Amino acid sequence: xxxxxxxxxxxxxxxxxxxxxxxxxxxxxxxxxxxxxxxxxxxxxxxxxxxxxxxxxxxxxxxxxxxxxxxxxxxxxxxxxxxxxxxxxxxxxxxxxxxxxxxxxxxxxxxxxxxxxxxxxxxxxxxxxxxxxxxxxxxxxxxxxxxxxxxxxxxxxxxxxxxxxxxxxxxxxxxxxxxxxxxxxxxxxxxxxxxxxxxxxxxxxxxxxxxxxxxxxxxxxxxxxxxxxxxxxxxxxxxxxxxxxxxxxx
Amino acid sequence: xxxxxxxxxxxxxxxxxxxxxxxxxxxxxxxxxxxxxxxxxxxxxxxxxxxxxxxxxxxxxxxxxxxxxxxxxxxxxxxxxxxxxxxxxxxxxxxxxxxxxxxxxxxxxxxxxxxxxxxxxxxxxxxxxxxxxxxxxxxxxxxxxxxxxxxxxxxxxxxxxxxxxxxxxxxxxxxxxxxxxxxxxxxxxxxxxxxxxxxxxxxxxxxxxxxxxxxxxxxxxxxxxxxxxxxxxxxxxxxxxxxxxxxxxxxxxxxxxxxxxxxxxxxxxxxxxxxxxxxxxxxxxxxxxxxxxxxxxxxxxxxxxxxxxxxxxxxxxxxxxxxxxxxxxxxxxxxxxxxxxxxxxxxxxxxxxxxxxxxxxxxxxxxxxxxxxxxxxxxxxxxxxxxxxxxxxxxxxxxxxxxxxxxxxxxxxxxxxxxxxxxxxxxxxxxxxxxxxxxxxxxxxxxxxxxxxxxxxxxxxxxxxxxxxxxxxxxxxxxxxxxxxxxxxxxxxxxxxxxxx
Numbered sequence: 001x002x003x004x005x006x007x008x009x010x011x012x013x014x015x016x017x018x019x020x021x022x023x024x025x026x027x028x029x030x031x032x033x034x035x036x037x038x039x040x041x042x043x044x045x046x047x048x049x050x051x052x053x054x055x056x057x058x059x060x061x062x063x064x065x066x067x068x069x070x071x072x073x074x075x076x077x078x079x080x081x082x083x084x085x086x087x088x089x090x091x092x093x094x095x096x097x098x099x100x101x102x103x104x105x106x107x108x109x110x111x112x113x114x115x116x117x118x119x120x121x122x123x124x125x126x127x128x129x130x131x132x133x134x135x136x137x138x139x140x141x142x143x144x145x146x147x148x149x150x151x152x153x154x155x156x157x158x159x160x161x162x163x164x165x166x167x168x169x170x171x172x173x174x175x176x177x178x179x180x181x182x183x184x185x186x187x188x189x190x191x192x193x194x195x196x197x198x199x200x201x202x203x204x205x206x207x208x209x210x211x212x213x214x215x216x217x218x219x220x221x222x223x224x225x226x227x228x229x230x231x232x233x234x235x236x237x238x239x240x241x242x243x244x245x246x247x248x249x250x
Numbered sequence: 251x252x253x254x255x256x257x258x259x260x261x262x263x264x265x266x267x268x269x270x271x272x273x274x275x276x277x278x279x280x281x282x283x284x285x286x287x288x289x290x291x292x293x294x295x296x297x298x299x300x301x302x303x304x305x306x307x308x309x310x311x312x313x314x315x316x317x318x319x320x321x322x323x324x325x326x327x328x329x330x331x332x333x334x335x336x337x338x339x340x341x342x343x344x345x346x347x348x349x350x351x352x353x354x355x356x357x358x359x360x361x362x363x364x365x366x367x368x369x370x371x372x373x374x375x376x377x378x379x380x381x382x383x384x385x386x387x388x389x390x391x392x393x394x395x396x397x398x399x400x401x402x403x404x405x406x407x408x409x410x411x412x413x414x415x416x417x418x419x420x421x422x423x424x425x426x427x428x429x430x431x432x433x434x435x436x437x438x439x440x441x442x443x444x445x446x447x448x449x450x451x452x453x454x455x456x457x458x459x460x461x462x463x464x465x466x467x468x469x470x471x472x473x474x475x476x477x478x479x480x481x482x483x484x485x486x487x488x489x490x491x492x493x494x495x496x497x498x499x500x501x502x503x504x505x506x507x508x509x510x511x512x513x514x515x516x517x518x519x520x521x522x523x524x525x526x527x528x529x530x531x532x533x534x535x536x537x538x539x540x541x542x543x544x545x546x547x548x549x550x551x552x553x554x555x556x557x558x559x560x561x562x563x564x565x566x567x568x569x570x571x572x573x574x575x576x577x578x579x580x581x582x583x584x585x586x587x588x589x590x591x592x593x594x595x596x597x598x599x600x601x602x603x604x605x606x607x608x609x610x611x612x613x614x615x616x617x618x619x620x621x622x623x624x625x626x627x628x629x630x631x632x633x634x635x636x637x638x639x640x641x642x643x644x645x646x647x648x649x650x651x652x653x654x655x656x657x658x659x660x661x662x663x664x665x666x667x668x669x670x671x672x673x674x675x676x677x678x679x680x681x682x683x684x685x686x687x688x689x690x691x692x693x694x695x696x697x698x699x700x701x702x703x704x705x706x707x708x709x710x711x712x713x714x715x716x717x718x719x720x721x722x723x724x725x726x727x728x729x730x731x732x733x734x735x736x737x738x739x740x741x742x743x744x745x746x747x748x749x750x751x
Contacts, residue, residue, distance in 0.1 A: 086646075087649070088646075099653045102663065133747035
């Protein structure tokens with residue numbers, strides 16, 4: 001379980017996150033949703049300790065994240081970002097196993113783990129020897145996911161993991177990712193600005209605006225009983241193609 | 251603190267270098283400046299010292315006055331030929347020195363002794379073609395007053411000097427108006443073709459014989475005396491009395507005519523200085539000194555070894571020092587700006603000036619050259635290391651941090667490999683600059699490919715210049731090729747690929 005208590009973060013004069021309390025339930029997928037600049041990525045980076053909050057605390061399984069334990073805590077959290085953030089000088093396998101090898105895992109265990117992860121993400125074995133520059137965008141994100149999962153973390157954080165992919169590959173990867181999350185049963189937090197993606201993944205959606213939580217609930221709850229006119233406004237802003245067609249015929 | 255560290259680093263390098271340089275220690279070390287007359291006199295002195303049964307070494311072509319003077323005071327050489335005018339104007343400038351006795355006194359205060367004049371005065375003089383001077387009946391500078399139509403061409407230095415053309419004109423009240431500044435070599439050719447009639451020269455220039463010039467008598471004693479003398483350390487007579495006695499036999503024995511002749515044989519007839527010096531001693535002192543001449547092959551290997559020593563030590567030290575400095579600069583932005591500014595400033599110091607700065611600290615030989623080359627090699631490596639690390643995308647750095655990789659491991663496993671291409675490119679640049687700049691090492695006695703280059707420039711011998719310039723250029727190309735090979739071996743393959751998507 002991941003908990004944020006009274007967390008706030010300011011950059012200069014701009015308040016990015018205002019005193020926020022948030023509990024991420026274990027074993028489920030929570031989506032942080034909102035327009036650009038609402039603080040959703042900042043929340044994610046606070047959760048893994050890449051930035052320190054000005055006030056408040058972040059707790060992972062009841063342990064407070066501090067600068068002293070940050071390295072150890074991060075090894076229990078997987079982190080995937082938009083363009084993958086893969087290390088270009090290492091092969092896919094090198095990227096995935098960097099941390100395990102650094103921690104001195106024996107080669108047999110490392111080999112087994114790679115095989116498991118490649119099966120899980122349906123990644124071709126021969127692709128493991130390729131460098132990031134030789135992989136497609138979708139394959140790179142699968143490698144990034146494998147890297148995040150390598151140490152079998154308790155929590156997986158994903159920051160717009162599919163944002164840079166074209167729609168067909170994106171849809172395919174969405175399905176695969178959701179299956180993987182359900183199969184693993186891990187605590188997942190995903191950041192997106194796409195309401196349909198949020199609805200597709202999220203057991204629970206946290207809608208943010210200007211550093212504050214506007215509403216937390218399922219997609220159904222957000223649509224049926226919006227806490228604020230902004231909720232409806234945000235949902236309606238993303239027009240579906242079918243609606244557009246209908247509008248043209250009217 | 252910084253200075254202390256520099257000194258420490260320099261001392262370490264110095265020890266390494268002097269180990270390389272140490273062979274059987276000679277009892278008398280003779281120095282000479284980088285011009286023909288100095289080298290000939292240095293050779294004469296060396297052979298005289300040897301004739302007294304003392305082991306003597308000639309460190310030839312060490313550079314200019316400051317280099318030789320400092321080397322003498324530090325005991326890196328024991329004796330070198332100098333001119334009284336230079337001592338007055340450059341070394342003891344600003345002190346009132348009425349005569350040679352006062353000069354001797356002032357030098358003694360610095361632990362240096364001066365011989366009696368060797369017999370010739372190498373001062374500024376005016377010269378004309380013998381034939382033209384005869385035609386107009388001109389023997390002295392005063393005689394020029396009678397011929398206002400004569401065309402004067404002077405070296406640019408002479409046009410500007412305190413005792414140069416303006417002062418000379420006022421002193422002699424010379425009426426000539428057709429006066430131009432031009433290159434010294436062009437001036438000789440101008441005399442020959444009749445484009446000019448009078449030029450400035452040194453009274454023992456080899457060209458006096460070659461172009462058949464008449465040196466006009468300075469009848470009003472306008473130019474200061476530049477009597478050739480030997481300067482030697484005050485402790486030398488105790489250490490090697492017989493060598494000093496032998497060297498001082500030169501006092502009053504070298505006439506201007508003999509000096510012009512020797513200069514001309516070296517410069518115009520291309521006879522090696524060792525042979526010219528031996529012939530002089532044979533004729534005037536009845537000495538038969540063995541003029542041992544090295545083969546071109548020996549010289550080439552010696553220069554190559556010296557050059558490679560300079561480059562290898564300075565570049566290795568620069569890499570070991572500059573890469574961590576670049577890392578530090580990238581990790582601590584405030585210190586980084588200061589570091590980049592400092593190494594940038596070092597780079598703007600002219601290389602010759604940097605070498606000369608080193609001499610009071612480190613003397614002559616390999617040490618100042620290696621330290622100067624080391625300093626010069628820093629900037630490209632520091633800057634490229636800094637840029638290579640700085641240009642790593644934030645997403646990659648954060649990914650490494652998010653994995654829970656400690657900063658040191660992130661640097662070693664992720665950041666330095668990603669910056670490796672930039673770092674290697676910086677080292678390559680440094681290495682190529684280093685190979686080229688190391689030729690200047692010859693000016694402070696470090697040898698290398700600069701030795702034939704500077705001798706060649708001095709003797710106007712293109713063949714000799716090429717003996718240094720061609721190997722130096724080839725070495726630079728070789729070094730460049732070597733680093734391109736390293737690049738293939740050391741830069742991870744993933745960084746050399748073009749992105750597919």
